Amino acid sequence: MKDILSKKNARRLLAALALVTVFALVLSGCATQTTQKPTPISHNSSNWWDAWVVYYLSQFVLWIAKVCGGSYGWAIIIFTVIIRVILLPLNAVQINSTRKMQEIQPELKALQEKYSAKDLETRNKLNEETQKLYKEAGVNPYAGCLPMVIQLPVMWALYQAIWRTPELQNGK
Structure with a gap:
């Protein structure tokens, strides 16, 4: 149990909690009004x-x-491509993490079979061995979520910009 609560893991936990808090604050600003017709954004x-x-974001689109000659559809597509290009390094991290996780999957299954009992001591030993395997392989099981956490507010903002900007909503 002491290994789980080491200083390094405590810092990671605090960083994860800070990230979740910032994410929650950003999404709390995303609340829409309950009216039937969306109010135009200003x-x-x-x-x-x-x-x-x-x-x-609406003004940028x-x-x-x-620039595209008044085509709102092309503007949305170009904006999405720009965001994907900006997030490409994070997506590369996600792909590498997924690849490494797939490479150690047989070893993880072997550990799960070795420590298949349901008692607390065996579960703790399985967790220790799994963390040790992750550390040896250089794998972070949470790295795959990072691009989604960053990309979600951007895409939600794009959706709201389309929904609440009359020109983008109607395509006129």
Whole structure:
């Protein structure tokens, strides 16, 4: 149990909690109003998510549309490609982590078979051996989630920008 609560693991836990807290704060600004028709977005919107994130993202997509000759569909596609290119290094980390996890999968199955009992002591030993295997292989099982955690608020903001900007909503 002491190995699980080492300083390194405590720092990782605090970093994960901080990341979850920031993520929760960002998403708390994503709440939409319950009216049937969406209110148009403006710089003077009621909360910071609408005023600073969704509004400027909407303006950026409208600018791309103007550059593309007024095609809102192409503007959305180009914006999505830009975001994917920006997140490409994180996606590479995710792919490498997934590949490494697949490589050690037979060893993980062997450990699970070796420590298949359900008592607490055996489970703790399985956890220790699994962590040891991850460390030896240089695998972080949580690295695969990072791009999704970063990409989700951006795509949610794009959805809200499309939904709440009349030009993007109607395509006119």
